[in-house]
Amino acid sequence: MWTHIASAWSEGSQLDLYERNGLHMIRVDGWELMNGEYHASEDQLGRLAALLPNSPHPEILVGGLGLGYTLASILETLNTRIHQTQAWVTVAERSGAVLRWFGTHINPRLVATLSSGVRLIESDVADHFGEDRRWDVIVLDVDNGPRALSAPGNAVLYSARGLARCWDCLATSGHLLLWTGFEDREFIGRACAAGFSVTLQSIPLPNRTDQAHVVYVLSRERLSRDDCDQLGLCRAA
Ligand SMILES: C[S@@+](CC[C@H](N)C(=O)[O-])C[C@H]1O[C@@H](n2cnc3c(N)ncnc32)[C@H](O)[C@@H]1O
Secondary structure, three states, rough: OOOEEEEEEOOOOEEEEEEEEEEEEEOOOEEEEEEEEHHHHHHHHHHHHOOOOOOOOEEEEEEEOOHHHHHHHHHHHHHHHEEEOOOOOEEEOOOOHHHHHHHHOOOHHHOOOOOEEEEEOOOHHHHHHHOOOOOOEEOOOOEEHHHHHHHHHHHHHHHEEEEEHHHHHEEEEEEEEEEEEOOHHHHHHHHHHHHOOEEEEEEEEEOOOOOOEEEEEOOOOOOOOOHHHOOEEOOOO
């Protein structure tokens, strides 16, 4: 049984935080936004974000925070490669309540140990797409996929215009990573038209042979076959 912990209002929607056996769940207007019971794909999203950049000082942008599994996985993986202090990680989270709850209820231990290169900012992820930025990796996990939006304003992120903006603010060998609950061939078509080389990894859901979460990797430069094999990625197009 989930226990209700806190409520908040954000842009006309009601957010509720619940806890059960140390795990958390966030609902928006009664709909589940994120549940801590199963987070293999969010973890894998973070691992790929930390493993893909070649730079010794990678700059990674993450939108949004949610329950922070992707952030935790990025930091853990960076620590095995370089050290999180060598990287810059910016997390853009639109909801102030989600950011507050992360520090007070969800993962205060992680917040207390963040290095100075890790910033959690209340903002829309698109606000960080300035042309002067050259992100090594942009991670998008703000919706259930390019067609299942948590807010109508997010549609632009997956449009030809949004993809072109991401292209412009990525480093030459940068990557845009996208979490989605469903494969979307039209989105892949737009990503290819924008110039990206697209690979993907499917992460099966437990006890479901018919359903998987998907991480799309949109790369400005085509990944080598060895890189794909090592990272467990296959070509989408
Ligand atoms: C599904 S959760 C992210 C899950 C996260 N990967 C994890 O490991 O828990 C989506 C988050 O994105 C936030 N969000 C939605 N649209 C956003 C946007 N345009 N910019 C920044 N954050 C956004 C939501 O408030 C929510 O906290």
